[in-house]
Amino acid sequence: MTKAVVPASDRRNGVQRVIAACADSVDGQALTIDPICPHCLAPKVSLTDDYLPDFRTIHVATFRGYSALPQREKMTKIRRIVY
Numbered sequence: 001m002t003k004a005v006v007p008a009s010d011r012r013n014g015v016q017r018v019i020a021a022c023a024d025s026v027d028g029q030a031l032t033i034d035p036i037c038p039h040c041l042a043p044k045v046s047l048t049d050d051y052l053p054d055f056r057t058i059h060v061a062t063f064r065g066y067s068a069l070p071q072r073e074k075m076t077k078i079r080r081i082v083y
Contacts, residue, residue, distance in 0.1 A: 014082055021081045022074075023061040031061060 013033065020031040036043060066074065 018078055018081050019061070022066040022077065023063055024065050026059045026061075 016033045020033050023031045025031070034043060066077070069077070
């Protein structure tokens with residue numbers, strides 16, 4: 001098990017970012033916690049009453065690539081994300 005300390009000021013988003021960054025890509029795309037428009041891939045999504053987003057399949061995250069890393073590389077990866 002890899003243990004890491006996430007700064008308290010960003011604990012919720014920090015933990016989610018670490019999990020997303022350590023997960024395997026899905027259909028060639030890295031996971032992110034930031035909303036992205038499924039149509040134009042814009043990094044900001046604004047929903048209004050006249051726009052209904054499509055339903056999308058949410059894939060189960062896997063961590064095969066991360067699990068295969070040596071412990072030192074796991075910690076280095078997490079440190080790069082958190083700090």
